[in-house]
Amino acid sequence: MHETIQAVILGLLTGGVYALMASGQTLIFGVLKVVNLAQGALVILAAYLSSSLFDAFGIDPFLTVLLVAPAMFLLGTAVQWCLLRPLHRSDAPQLSLLVTFAVALGIEGVLTLVYKSDYRSIQPGYVNRSWTVAGYQVGEVRLAACLLSLATLGALALLLGRTRFGRAVRATVQNPTAARLLGVESGRVAALGFGLGAATAAAAGAVYGMVYSFNPGSHYDLISRLLSIVVLGGLGSLGGTVIAALAMGVVSALVGALVSPVWSDFSFFVVLLAVLLVRPGGLFGARLRGAL
Amino acid sequence: MSNRSNGTRGGRGGTADGGRLRAVAAALAAAGLALAGCSSSPAHPVSASSDARPPLTIGISLSLTGDFSDSGKSAQRGYQLWARTVNAAGGVLGRKVVLDVVDDTSSPTQVVTNYQNLITKNHVDLVFGPFSSLLTVPASQVAKRYGYAFLEPAGGGPAVFSQHLHNLFFVQPAPVVQQGDVFADYILSLPSSQRPTTAAYPALDDPFASPIAAEVRSRLQAAGIRTVYQQIYPAEATDLSPVVSAMAAKKPDLVVAGTQSADAYALVKAMVQLKWAPKLLYLSNGANDPLNFPKNVGAGEVDGVFSSGDWFPTATTSGNTAFVAAYTAAYGGTGASIDSTSAEAYSCGQLVQEVAAKMGKVDNATLISTLHSGSWPTLEGNLSWNDDGAANASYVLVQWIGGKLLPVFPADRAQTAPVLGKLPWSG
Structure with missing residues (x-):
């Protein structure tokens, strides 16, 4: 029983990390209907930037988010404005896959040239610390990641629900044509939305870099998980993304600990397929799609 | 390596x-x-x-x-x-x-x-x-x-x-x-009072990792060291906390892990965070990197860890x-x-x-x-080589001692004796 509960705790904490990473992905899909294959690479890029700031200046990785997020926002906005906006509307969903994959490869190439392909991780003094609660171990950084994830998602919810920009985003998501007729500059909203999604990678990158070792190629494994989470949650649903990430974490950890790590990742995909058979739109896709 | x-x-x-x-x-x-x-x-x-x-x-x-x-x-x-x-x-x-x-x-x-x-x-x-x-x-x-x-x-x-x-x-x-053979040689050279009695063998699903752990397991099992955990994890598994959690529940004296680099780091980090340490830990790769191992797991967590390799700067x-x-x-x-x-x-x-x-x-x-x-x-x-081109020598067993990676076995290539002590995070 102890092993099972510990696995659930580990899974929830891991799920929190992934929820943070997937939130940007789902936001971008929600706004642009673009499956952003570069989101994993953006997370890894942010991890490298955070690592460099920590190594060079000793800035705490959580604080580096304040510096890295604006840079990622600008990068994301530039990618959308320069590479995605010119795509012809009818072909955009398909071509954007290629464009964002190219962006991912470009980021990976630059990171390899600059940092080489050795693994690294961000090692502040507290990175391996954990609390013992009733005999169970709770990693401090992972718990902080969960809290950061909730805070980020809360901030996004506020931004989308309580601001003029948020209303413009939601209007664009629900009906782009009607939004334009009502004066919403959908092009600008799209660029800012993509930038915002990229900015969430800053927080995700800092956390990922502390929890896992990474190298420029780490985004391949990451993107497959992020896409699975977003699909399970319901494309474009922030709440669904969180629940899907937690589900992925718990299912994988339980199977990894109690059955075999060989089936750990596969088990999540079994859950994904089972849910999609029953609800093709994902857990919250039908109800919440368009509402973010 | x-x-x-x-x-x-x-x-x-x-x-x-x-x-x-x-x-x-x-x-x-x-x-x-x-x-x-x-x-x-x-x-x-x-x-x-x-x-x-x-x-x-x-x-x-x-x-x-x-x-x-x-x-x-x-x-x-x-x-x-x-x-x-x-x-x-x-x-x-x-x-x-x-x-x-x-x-x-x-x-x-x-x-x-x-x-x-x-x-x-x-x-x-x-x-x-x-x-x-x-x-x-x-x-x-x-x-x-x-x-x-x-x-x-x-x-x-x-x-x-x-x-x-x-x-x-x-x-x-x-x-x-055969990279892990030198570790098996070392374990089997210990007096029975110091020898571990149980062992766990987690290994990466990789032709250059899992066979190393399997080779060591077959030798230690034959010498009476009981296997209490044995699992292969896929290359895609970035989080090895569940593996370590399950392994810890079996309480092995010794962990022999067939690893590459990132999974070796992940195993150690998971052990540290779960506050569990075996008496002896051998990682086939990853821990034999004098530069990147301490960078990835923390310089304070390396002492006592064994690995092996073909060449070292010292x-x-x-x-x-x-x-x-x-x-x-x-x-x-x-x-x-x-x-x-x-x-x-x-x-x-x-x-x-x-x-x-x-x-x-x-x-x-x-x-x-x-x-x-x-x-x-x-x-x-x-x-020297056999007819198939395989050299007939042995890898060198190394151990992190005082923050340095030192050759410790076999005796003719050792710079110091192995240290049988607690791993830093074992408390």
Whole structure:
């Protein structure tokens, strides 16, 4: 029983990390209907930037988010404005896959040239610390990641629900044509939305870099998980993304600990397929799609 | 170290490291080739005495771009350093060494074309091997076809030796799957009162990781050390906390993990965070990297961890002190920053020099027949080979002691005795 509960705790904490990473992905899909294959690479890029700031200046990785997020926002906005906006509307969903994959490869190439392909991780003094609660171990950084994830998602919810920009985003998501007729500059909203999604990678990158070792190629494994989470949650649903990430974490950890790590990742995909058979739109896709 | 001999993608045993870069790397391939061309013969000093005789041309295909480019460039540095060193001393039998290096883009198809061209068009005198088992297997077949000796630094997988090639010489102490044998030897050398009674064997699903753990397990089980946990985890598993949690529940005295790099780091980090430590911990790879292991798990968490490898900067093997000094003078850094692949490549050159000095001639038939008898000192230790090209020596057991990675076993290559103490996070 102890092993099972510990696995659930580990899974929830891991799920929190992934929820943070997937939130940007789902936001971008929600706004642009673009499956952003570069989101994993953006997370890894942010991890490298955070690592460099920590190594060079000793800035705490959580604080580096304040510096890295604006840079990622600008990068994301530039990618959308320069590479995605010119795509012809009818072909955009398909071509954007290629464009964002190219962006991912470009980021990976630059990171390899600059940092080489050795693994690294961000090692502040507290990175391996954990609390013992009733005999169970709770990693401090992972718990902080969960809290950061909730805070980020809360901030996004506020931004989308309580601001003029948020209303413009939601209007664009629900009906782009009607939004334009009502004066919403959908092009600008799209660029800012993509930038915002990229900015969430800053927080995700800092956390990922502390929890896992990474190298420029780490985004391949990451993107497959992020896409699975977003699909399970319901494309474009922030709440669904969180629940899907937690589900992925718990299912994988339980199977990894109690059955075999060989089936750990596969088990999540079994859950994904089972849910999609029953609800093709994902857990919250039908109800919440368009509402973010 | 054997992870760098990986015929799959490196690091996490072939997940994605460095990997799938071909699209980006293709744009750089031309530049890489140009650099390779520039970096061969003209850069090497030529002694006056060596000008009178024709140069000794050695053809090498290396992964200067693509998945194995980091390791390929490390091999290139080793080869070049040897050529520069030997030319400064008058060459091999008075012949200036000229390296003809071409890029195979980490492709097993291109590597065949390259060796074919090197031998039939460029008419090189000798060839040295590429990086990885994946490329060594097809390349060694080309060398065999034309009767060339094939001294290769980084193809240590079973597929290399199952070819039964008499012209092939793997310039590392032993096949990769035997990397953990030295740890089993050490455990079995302990008095029964100090020997662990139970063991766990987590291993990465990788041909250069899980067979190492399996080999150690079979020996320790036969000696009565009970296996309480044995699992293989996939290369995609970034979070190994569930594995460690399940392993901890079995309370093994000893953990022998077949690892590459990232999973080795993940295992240690998970153990630290779960506040669980076995009495003894051996990681086949990852922990044998003097630079990156402490960087990834924390410098305070390394002491006591065992690993093994073929070469270390503090080794007392033939020419090693001079090699480390020459390398750091040429490329900067410290001994700890030298990739063992450079030492492996350099050792290929040492063998050519030694055969030439002993036999008074250097050609392929002489190399093949001469290297198959006797024992040959290199940076990798004293090497001799079986008929399949596998060296008959042993890896070196190393342990982190006082924040340093030190050879501890076998006694003739140890710098200090192993320390049987608690791991730092065991409380």
